[in-house]
Amino acid sequence: MQFKKVTHVLFDLDGLLLDSEVLYTKAFTTVCAKYGKEFTWELKSSLLGFQGHECAEKITKTLDLPLTKQEFMKECGKLYEVLFPSVQLMPGAEKLVKHLHKHGVPIALATSSSKESVALKMKDHQELLDLFHHHTMGQSDPEVTKGKPDPIIFQVCASRFPEKPKPEDCLVFEDAVNGVKAARAANMQVVAVPDPRIDLEQLKDATLVLKSLEDFQPELFGLPPYGA
Ligand SMILES: [Mg+2]
Incomplete structure (x- = not known):
């Protein structure tokens, strides 16, 4: 088998x-435009995987905004309240999470977002959120001292399963270059489902790159196949 079996x-x-990344882009673009600055894709892609305060720091510094990072986060926060409650699931997300849960595969969430942000975004998707054994929410978690590409979020997340799986027994799903780096630094296999604008060269460390979660075949990693 090309890939190692995971649990x-x-x-x-x-x-x-x-x-939700389109909504973050919308919020950041709006706040930057208010101060006459352009929020570019180049800047956006460098932020994927960061915690909120790390994004605010980088944006305010890179674009030389006349705002502190706290002020920037506050302005974005007002927009999130309007934008986030209507966020949609990605194609194949619900099917995959429900499938793994149904077959007793332990699953967890490892997000750089805060608890409040997750609550806002998952308001209409609570049923799906409840299927995870636990949620590691970087920005609100004192053990997660850094955002991705640091591996700590995945290490902390894995350690909270009662079975304490070894890194090589864990599979990570990520859309961001920083997330792929974090997972690899944690010595875990990682399936990348990137924004199509991301240069594939930046994802060369990913175990597998897919266009959509819908294309994932669980059996490649020793997980129960769809329809089983
Ligand atoms: Mg992501």
Whole structure:
């Protein structure tokens, strides 16, 4: 087999299970435009996987905005309240999570987002959120001292399964280059489902790159196949 068998699965949230990256882009673009600055794709792609305060720091510095990172986060926060409750799931997300849960595969969420942000975004998807054994929410978690590409979020997340799986027994799903780097640094296999604008060269460390979660074949990693 090309891939190693896994027992536990860790999911990123934004841009992977949820189509929320477009909404972050909308909020950041709006706030930057208010101060006459352009929020570019180049900047956006460098932020994927960061915690909120790390994004705010990088944006305010890179674009030289006349705002502190706290002020920037506050302005974005007002927009999130309007944008996030209507966020949609990515194609194939619900099917995969429900499938793994149904077959007793332990699954967890490993997101850089805060608890409040997850609550806002998952308001209409609570049923799906409840299928995870636990949620590791980086920005609200004192053990997660850094955002991705640091591996700590995946290490902390894996350690919270009662079975304490080894890194090589864990499979990570990610959409971001920083997330792929974090998973690989944690010594876990990682399936990348990136934004199509991301240069594949940046994802060369991913175990597998897919266009959509709908294309994932669980049996490749020793997980129960669909229809089983
Ligand atoms: Mg993501």
